[in-house]
Amino acid sequence: AQKVTQAQTEISVVEKEDVTLDCVYETRDTTYYLFWYKQPPSGELVFLIRRNSFDEQNEISGRYSWNFQKSTSSFNFTITASQVVDSAVYFCALRVGSSNTGKLIFGQGTTLQVKP
Amino acid sequence: EPEVTQTPSHQVTQMGQEVILRCVPISNHLYFYWYRQILGQKVEFLVSFYNNEISEKSEIFDDQFSVERPDGSNFTLKIRSTKLEDSAMYFCASTPPGGFYNEQFFGPGTRLTVL
Numbered sequence: 001a002q003k004v005t006q007a008q009t010e011i012s013v014v015e016k017e018d019v020t021l022d023c024v025y026e027t028r029d030t031t032y033y034l035f036w037y038k039q040p041p042s043g044e045l046v047f048l049i050r051r052n053s054f055d056e057q058n059e060i061s062g063r064y065s066w067n068f069q070k071s072t073s074s075f076n077f078t079i080t081a082s083q084v085v086d087s088a089v090y091f092c093a094l095r096v097g098s099s100n101t102g103k104l105i106f107g108q109g110t111t112l113q114v115k116p
Numbered sequence: 117e118p119e120v121t122q123t124p125s126h127q128v129t130q131m132g133q134e135v136i137l138r139c140v141p142i143s144n145h146l147y148f149y150w151y152r153q154i155l156g157q158k159v160e161f162l163v164s165f166y167n168n169e170i171s172e173k174s175e176i177f178d179d180q181f182s183v184e185r186p187d188g189s190n191f192t193l194k195i196r197s198t199k200l201e202d203s204a205m206y207f208c209a210s211t212p213p214g215g216f217y218n219e220q221f222f223g224p225g226t227r228l229t230v231l
Contacts, residue, residue, distance in 0.1 A: 044225060
């Protein structure tokens with residue numbers, strides 16, 4: 001079975017704090033893809049990053065960084081020096097290679113509130 | 117930059133009525149999807165569509181639901197007889213050619229309210 005777990009339902013931080021959003025996934029496929037999406041209060045889903053299962057390099061994009069560890073089946077997302085505009089719901093998602101449709105399996109989401 | 121569009125942004129309907137949610141995927145994309153998100157919950161897969169047919173559907177996608185790509189640009193989701201529990205945000209998404217491992221581009225969503 002494929003599953004994504006985001007154990008943190010809500011996180012509240014003060015601006016400029018660093019925050020890490022956890023994502024743990026389950027799949028028996030050896031080929032899979034992991035994604036993070038941001039859902040701001042306006043409701044749309046904004047793509048942030050895609051990672052495939054063969055590439056465990058961590059990635060940094062500005063204040064965002066991602067830590068992919070196959071050994072723990074985790075794909076965590078860190079925001080450095082958080083800002084109020086980072087307040088949103090963040091979803092981790094999985095797409096398995098054996099799927100012939102590429103559907104995304106989402107986690108429950110983590111609501112991040114950044115206070116000024 | 118091309119984007120997925122959805123209309124209407126908000127639809128209110130009475131229980132038992134039929135609704136059609138419309139999407140215009142990005143023009144050269146080949147894979148199309150509908151997802152829904154009940155308020156405060158996670159995004160759930162409904163159906164995928166490729167080469168003019170359904171390639172996969174979830175348990176949620178029962179006989180009350182249907183999809184169509186009537187004219188090569190629009191992609192519609194029809195709910196035949198809406199129920200209260202169909203109230204949700206419905207997202208359309210599409211993926212470019214080159215494989216479905218590419219990211220899915222989501223539309224802004226249609227909020228469906230069933231009274």
